[in-house]
Amino acid sequence: MENSRKARERAEAALSGPPERPAKGSAVGIIAAESLAVQEKTARLKKLRMERDAAEAPEPTKAEAKASKAKAKTTKPTARAK
Secondary structure, eight states: OHHHHHHHHHHHHHHSOSOOOOSTTSHHHHHHHHHHHHHHHHHHHHHHHHHHHHHSOOOOOHHHHHHHHHHHHHHSOOOOOO
16 A cells, blocks of 8 residues: 555656746746836826926026017007107
8 A cells, every 4th residue: 555655646746747936936027027116106207297297387488588578579569650
């Protein structure tokens, strides 16, 4: 009986195949998880930045302010005496 049990255990071990490696500890899994986390964080920050920029009215720069003043001067109708 002892021999048949040992033979059966050997046969099961030989036929079961190699043990599967856990994906959790593999470097590929870790790198993929980190990459996904970076992509999600980047998308979240981009969304927040876009919302912030849409909520704030942009202040004109000095060059834009000068251009708008010059444009306003040239577009004013002048009253001419006849």
